[in-house]
Amino acid sequence: MYIPTLADMLVAHERIKPYIHRTPVLTSEFINTLTGAELFFKCENLQKAGAFKARGASNAVFGLTDAQAKRGVATHSSGNHGTCLSYAAGRRGIPCTVVMPHTAPQAKKDAVRGYGGVVVECEPSTTSREAVFAEVVAKTGAEFVHPYNDHRVIAGQGTCSREMLEQVAGLDAVIAPIGGGGMISGTCLTLSNLAPSVKIYAAEPEQADDACRSFKAGHIIADDAPETIADGLKVPLKDLTWHFVSNHVTDILTASEADIVEAMKLIWKRMKIVMEPSSAVPLATILKNKKIFAGMRVGVVITGGNVDLDLLPWQRPEFGGLK
Known part of the structure; x- marks a missing residue:
């Protein structure tokens, strides 16, 4: 198992610059007041092809x-x-x-x-x-090219947090969604080398919480087919991503389906940006765990914006929508 290095991430960033956006970081005073933290949203929903991947x-x-x-x-x-x-x-x-x-x-x-x-x-x-x-x-x-358990992919995902460090000074923590762990692994790769004092949190749906259970158990627990509205977070950790999660993540926090939908609606309403349910999980967990993040400067990765506009989450019957 080859574990990517900081040098791999730096080479990756130069290689991919012609093919990606340096995505913006947005803020919301309303959401800051609501959470009691200063949140800096890294908008990978505005990335090429609509996602950090x-x-x-x-x-x-x-x-x-x-x-x-x-x-x-x-x-x-x-x-x-x-x-x-x-x-x-x-x-x-x-x-x-x-x-x-x-x-x-x-x-x-x-x-x-x-x-x-x-x-x-x-x-x-x-x-x-x-x-x-x-x-x-x-x-x-x-x-x-594995979606996440691939050293080339992880090195590429690590470029997101490198940009965030350049765009936002004095971060205390970074939080991103976790499914298979590609983004979190890239975040760990970059921050552990360039900003080791920054805490790394992962956010996961309660209904697909195998990474959280793995983190607590100290070994990989894989669910085969979990059901969650956060469709990008259904896959399990693998050996390479587990290496980064087990060595560098501070904690994995979870949120309910209703919490995820409400966080998604909040970002759509207040920040006027389109993002998918998986991207709302970090804010949902921050709102649920305000004491953890109170007074902190937190980088929040909005991982993607590829949502089905013909059936938005809040239109579904289980969330009180279309019957």
């Missing part, structure tokens, strides 16, 4: 040799990584195949296809996606 995907794709690139790339993804890998592959002019659960938001399937990727559907479980993916690789010989 454009960073890791671009690093992986543009780091391939010509021989590797010729065979194309493939992955399994609930949406954003597949979209971003398709985006990066399109920029390099190589094929991309994405195995996606049939329950993934239509908007994310459409986005993969819009960037030239091929979608192969599977059942909504880790077991199914990995089995179908194995068939795809056997047929195509494509280079596997």
Whole structure:
């Protein structure tokens, strides 16, 4: 298992600069007053392809040799990584195949296809996606770019927190969503080297809290098919991301489905930016744990903005919406 280094992150940042945005950091006085903390929202929902995963995907794709690139790339993804890998592959002019659960938001399937990727559907479980993916690789010989358990991807994701450190002085903590742990691992990689005093928190849905339970148990606990509105956070930790989580994360906090929806609505209303349910989990956990963050300067990663506008979370019956 190769563990990416600070040097890998710095090389990645130079490699991907032509293909990503240096996303803005936004603030809200209203939300600061509500939480009792100073929050600095790193808006990766405004990133290329609508998510932070454009960073890791671009690093992986543009780091391939010509021989590797010729065979194309493939992955399994609930949406954003597949979209971003398709985006990066399109920029390099190589094929991309994405195995996606049939329950993934239509908007994310459409986005993969819009960037030239091929979608192969599977059942909504880790077991199914990995089995179908194995068939795809056997047929195509494509280079596997794992959504998060890949040193190239983690090095790329680490560029987000490097930018945040340059944009915001004096951060006390950074919080980001956690599913498989790619963003958190990149955050750990960068902060542990460049700003080791900054605390790192991960935010997770209560209904998909395997990372939180893993953190408490001291070993990986993997749920196969959890159900949560935060569709980007359903996958389990793997060995590489567990290395970073277990060594550098201060704590993993959770939020209910209702809390996530309310936090998402709050950001839409007060900050006027589109973001997806997974991106709302950090604010939901801050609102639930105000004492932890009181008086702190906190970087909050808004990880993506690829939401299904035809069925917003608060329109769903379980949240009092459309009947």
